[in-house]
Amino acid sequence: MKKSGLASLLILFLAFSMVLTACGGGKSGGGSNPAGSETATNGADSAKQVKITFLNSKAEIQKQMEEAAKAFTEANPNISLEVITTPESQSPVERASSLYAAGTPATLAMLDAGDIVKFQDKAADLSGEKWVSDLAQPNEIDGKTLAFPFAVExxxxxxxxxxxxxxxxxxxxxxxxxxxxxxxxxxxxxxxxxxxxxxxxxxxxxxxxxxxxxxxxxxxxxxxxxxxxxxxxxxxxxxxxxxxxxxxxxxxxxxxxxxxxxxxxxxxxxxxxxxxxxxxxxxxxxxxxxxxxxxxxxxxxxxxxxxxxxxxxxxxxxxxxxxxGATKQVIIDKAQSTEEQQAAAKQFLDWLVYDPVGQDFLVNKANVVPAFKNIDLEPDNSLAKAIKxxxxxxxxxxxxxxxxxxxxxxxxxxxxxxxxxxxxxxxxxxxxxxxxxxxxx
The missing domain is CATH 3.40.190.10 (Periplasmic binding protein-like II)
Known part of the structure; x- marks a missing residue:
């Protein structure tokens, strides 16, 4: 007990000394190099936990979607991804609309393709994303890519x-x-x-x-x-x-x-x-x-x-x-989501297209035919093979x-x-x- 108490006092003393040193260094450095202080702040922001939500409207893959979210979060510890369900009694457009009405829209919303136009004023422009160049077919509304084609079905x-x-x-x-x-x-x-x-x-x-x-x-x-x-x-x-x-x-x-x-x-x-x-x-x-x-x-x-x-x-x-056709499509909310949330959402879409675990989820777990030319995985079930x-x-x-x-x-x-x-x-x-x-x- 006494040895433990002495060790604790020693640790506290050393920690206090380090704080004083850091404060002194910060004070002298801050005056001569303010850019260095800004860099440190930005670094802290980039490590900050960002929570995003994904509205899933494919009930048959709810469990697989939650497992994909877990795998993505493990690979990206600073991002927390929660999967929201769509009740059987609601259409995807109704569910997304109710979330907007409540002031809690999903960061990413999976909608039926015909509903994207209804949310185009709330959807982030994804035209500059890397995966756009890997699409097998263009996916545009008025010359812009506003949605991520989740599945060819x-x-x-x-x-x-x-x-x-x-x-x-x-x-x-x-x-x-x-x-x-x-x-x-x-x-x-x-x-x-x-x-x-x-x-x-x-x-x-x-x-x-x-x-x-x-x-x-x-x-x-x-x-x-x-x-x-x-x-x-x-x-x-x-x-x-x-x-x-x-x-x-x-x-x-x-x-x-x-x-x-x-x-x-x-x-x-x-x-x-x-x-x-x-x-x-x-x-x-x-x-x-x-x-x-x-x-x-x-x-x-x-x-x-x-x-x-x-x-x-x-x-x-x-x-x-x-x-x-490319049925289910995913938009990123720009109306109420922060820039950090939008960036994290884009990171998740990139993970689906380019990470081997994300690709495996699409093809082998979600059992969809992907809309992207770069994904070479062959479907492992007979219905997806027939579609292809x-x-x-x-x-x-x-x-x-x-x-x-x-x-x-x-x-x-x-x-x-x-x-x-x-x-x-x-x-x-x-x-x-x-x-x-x-x-x-």
């Missing part, structure tokens, strides 16, 4: 390879499905093999922003914005539109063979993933992000995509293409959900749900779609 009819191989008596080739009739024949073969052909998820975002949006993407000239402008102006008649009617022809066939047709609205995403993963259903409609859920039940299975046919014409390009193969072969249609307003999935997703349960007919559905677009500002 695609969707269509997801199938279990083993189930379909059994149904066709050999190796199933998705290229064999070129029309609505081909798809119905395939459903019949799956059913005859003893498995439910299909299970339809009732999620409004899936039916509204993904399934219905195929009609927007498969117009003859392929110009999504032009078609949507025409819808807004009231110059379209969906009841007579070939892509729309063909898409509903396919949906009617899907409804007929739906495993969940006794209570369609009770079927949620997790059920669709489990059913296809376990071979209880051969097919479901969704995107490559579903692989995270599928692998919970079948980590070693092989899965692929069949394009959603919109006609009985086997030569129709749309019948052999799936919707692909379709994209490389030029067999893609626009991811039209990127072009629609933030409430599209809720409003018209609800309309599609009514069509799913036969609460509205085709004419009624078309009328609801027209009414929606007529009121879009």
């Amino acid at each position: 695609g969707y269509g009819l997801i199938y279990n390879q083993a189930v379909l191989d059994k149904a066709v008596g050999g190796t199933f080739d998705p290229a064999s499905i070129q029309s609505v009739s081909d798809l119905e024949q395939l459903f019949g073969k799956i059913e005859a093999s003893g498995t439910a052909p299909l299970i339809i998820g009732s999620m409004d975002w899936s039916l509204g922003n993904h399934y219905l949006a195929i009609a927007y993407a498969t117009q003859p000239d392929g110009d999504v914005n032009k078609f949507l402008d025409s819808l807004k102006a009231g110059n379209e008649n969906l009841a007579e539109n070939a892509s729309f009617t063909g898409l509903l022809d396919t949906f009617d066939v899907m409804k007929k063979y739906n495993k969940g047709k006794n209570d369609p609205l009770a079927v949620v995403l997790e059920q669709t993933a489990a059913a296809v993963a376990k071979g209880e259903a051969g097919i479901t409609f969704n995107g490559n992000w579903l692989i995270t859920e599928i692998q919970k039940s079948n980590p070693d299975g092989q899965f692929g995509f069949i394009p959603v046919p919109v006609s009985d014409n086997s030569g129709d390009k749309a019948n052999s293409s799936i919707a692909i 193969a379709y994209n490389n072969a030029g067999k893609s249609i626009p991811f039209a959900g990127n072009y629609v307003p933030g409430d599209h999935w809720k409003v018209l997703g609800a309309s599609m749900q009514k069509y799913l349960v036969d609460k509205v007919d085709r004419a009624g559905l078309a009328a609801e779609i027209h009414d929606y677009w007529k009121n879009v500002k």
Whole structure:
């Protein structure tokens, strides 16, 4: 005890002497070299802890996103990164808007691509960032890069390879499905093999922003914005539109063979993933992000995509293409975030693109196809590989959900749900779609 007390007194004496020396040195140095004092202050600021937040709107990777934040923080101890969730009841634009309204916007916000324009006055200009030159495709609004493309994703009819191989008596080739009739024949073969052909998820975002949006993407000239402008102006008649009617022809066939047709609205995403993963259903409609859920039940299975046919014409390009696009995009808030927070946020985006751990998170943990040419990692899951193969072969249609307003999935997703349960007919559905677009500002 006494030895410890003497040692403590000695340490205090030495520390006090060092403080006096430092003060004296600072006083004489401060007068002759003020720049040296400023440098010391800046050094202290650079070591200061900076807290930033990331609004995640991909619920299926919430856990992976939190693990990535932890890895980034460990590599950058002066930055604390917190991941904020988006509740199932809110769209990304609603969640981001509520945070702004509360005066606590996320430093980084992951939004649907079509919502970026709504926040362009609050988004930092990222045009000068290094990763912009490594983008596979430009990502600009009015000549500026305002958002970081987090993921290239695609969707269509997801199938279990083993189930379909059994149904066709050999190796199933998705290229064999070129029309609505081909798809119905395939459903019949799956059913005859003893498995439910299909299970339809009732999620409004899936039916509204993904399934219905195929009609927007498969117009003859392929110009999504032009078609949507025409819808807004009231110059379209969906009841007579070939892509729309063909898409509903396919949906009617899907409804007929739906495993969940006794209570369609009770079927949620997790059920669709489990059913296809376990071979209880051969097919479901969704995107490559579903692989995270599928692998919970079948980590070693092989899965692929069949394009959603919109006609009985086997030569129709749309019948052999799936919707692909840079879906989720990340903005950095400049309205209420400090310069230090914005710099830290940019550092995180650089980490995703250039750090091996960040790249591994994007490709192997988040299971997305990255939007950057410099990332050479190959996807390690079958759905991401299928997206990449379709994209490389030029067999893609626009991811039209990127072009629609933030409430599209809720409003018209609800309309599609009514069509799913036969609460509205085709004419009624078309009328609801027209009414929606007529009121879009």
